[in-house]
Amino acid sequence: MDIKENISLKAYNTFGIDAKASMFVEYDTEKGLQQLLESGLLHNNPFLVLGGGSNMVFANDYNGVIVHPANKGVITERECNTPCANDFNGYDCSALSEDKVLVEVAAGEVWSDFAWAMTRKGYYGLENLVEIPGSVGAAPVQNVGAYGVEAKDVIAYVAAYEIATGDKKIFTNKECKFGYRDSIFKNELKNKYIVVSVCFMLSKTANAKTNYSALSKVLSEKGIATPTPLHIAECIAEIRGEKLPNPKDVGSAGSFFKNPIVTHSQLEEIQQNYPDVVSYPAGDKYKLAAGWLIEKCGWKGRTLGNAGVYPKQALVLFNNGGCTGAEVVALANAIEADVESRFGVRLEKEAIIIN
Numbered sequence: 001m002d003i004k005e006n007i008s009l010k011a012y013n014t015f016g017i018d019a020k021a022s023m024f025v026e027y028d029t030e031k032g033l034q035q036l037l038e039s040g041l042l043h044n045n046p047f048l049v050l051g052g053g054s055n056m057v058f059a060n061d062y063n064g065v066i067v068h069p070a071n072k073g074v075i076t077e078r079e080c081n082t083p084c085a086n087d088f089n090g091y092d093c094s095a096l097s098e099d100k101v102l103v104e105v106a107a108g109e110v111w112s113d114f115a116w117a118m119t120r121k122g123y124y125g126l127e128n129l130v131e132i133p134g135s136v137g138a139a140p141v142q143n144v145g146a147y148g149v150e151a152k153d154v155i156a157y158v159a160a161y162e163i164a165t166g167d168k169k170i171f172t173n174k175e176c177k178f179g180y181r182d183s184i185f186k187n188e189l190k191n192k193y194i195v196v197s198v199c200f201m202l203s204k205t206a207n208a209k210t211n212y213s214a215l216s217k218v219l220s221e222k223g224i225a226t227p228t229p230l231h232i233a234e235c236i237a238e239i240r241g242e243k244l245p246n247p248k249d250v251g252s253a254g255s256f257f258k259n260p261i262v263t264h265s266q267l268e269e270i271q272q273n274y275p276d277v278v279s280y281p282a283g284d285k286y287k288l289a290a291g292w293l294i295e296k297c298g299w300k301g302r303t304l305g306n307a308g309v310y311p312k313q314a315l316v317l318f319n320n321g322g323c324t325g326a327e328v329v330a331l332a333n334a335i336e337a338d339v340e341s342r343f344g345v346r347l348e349k350e351a352i353i354i355n
């Protein structure tokens with residue numbers, strides 16, 4: 001096991017923040033992860049599992065072990081109408097219909113590469129989720145989502161190692177306790193397991209999710225009535241390209257805040273002063289568009305130090321050149337304070353601040 005010391009994390013976080021880690025370990029096989037767990041290194045030191053680093057802001061140098069999963073590739077792929085042996089970790093797919101296909105992929109794989117690869121094979125399921133930065137292993141942890149689909153809709157199970165014992169456990173979709181940008185791995189099992197692979201249940205027959213208004217608009221403009229997965233993915237890439245920064249050019253962590261959930265009476269109160277507030281029903285509550293709230297507070301396109309609010313999408317904070325994590329946190333706090341004083345709503349960060 002190769003432990004690097006005192007290395008810059010600039011290339012390992014999409015914000016491009018130049019923080020240092022006192023220790024850094026990477027593995028590219030499941031065996032490598034087992035060896036890391038056997039070594040006890042994670043029992044004696046603070047640690048952080050850093051996938052694509054697309055949702056993290058390093059406010060300071062990290063004094064501990066950065067664990068970087070680099071195990072890649074599809075492990076197994078199988079159509080569900082064939083008898084199931086134990087090569088899917090014992091997952092019982094007998095109840096699944098014949099048009100389903102199960103694909104298990106290593107946690108260190110680049111999420112978008114995998115989503116595009118499945119889409120190009122003609123499988124439905126991941127086409128709305130192309131171009132999301134990050135790794136496959138991080139997807140279930142925060143239940144990534146975009147354009148009407150969330151990872152939870154297509155995850156069959158998650159395989160993960162318990163750090164304390166080194167034992168492997170399979171978490172069924174239900175056991176992952178998925179919520180909006182949330183799962184068991186962010187709550188009761190936080191820092192207790194490391195995801196090694198994720199198994200997706202995709203579909204070979206048409207199963208397109210095109211309700212999201214921006215998506216249905218682009219599809220109809222292109223005259224596509226019965227879209228293939230590739231059609232959808234190409235439209236999504238186009239929509240994202242118009243609103244979101246290209247991670248290759250501009251450092252960011254995607255949506256920096258979650259869209260806040262409010263009660264009906266809170267919404268009514270806001271509507272009294274702001275009848276055009278953007279909201280969507282969410283169960284018996286309402287989800288507000290955080291981007292709208294931030295824009296209304298006048299933050300869209302503004303900078304504070306070297307951190308800025310993206311001019312085309314106020315939910316995204318970005319690196320305006322050499323910004324530090326502390327500058328990002330200062331900007332985020334200023335936005336939160338303004339939104340709270342104007343709307344009485346406390347924004348919650350989607351990005352994780354590492355102190």
Ligand code: EPU
Pocket residue numbers: 145146147148243244253254255256257258259278289290291292293295300312313314315350
């Ligand atoms: N809006 C504004 N001003 C802005 C941005 C948005 O007024 O600057 C309003 C618009 O009215 C728009 C509405 O907010 O109609 C919703 O905006 P959008 O469709 O862009 O979605 P979002 O709520 O801002 C969420 C996800 C994104 C995901 C998009 C598309 C969260 C926190 N963010 O953003 O996820 O791509 O929907 O599904 O739920 C990410 O998590 O990194 C991410 C980019």
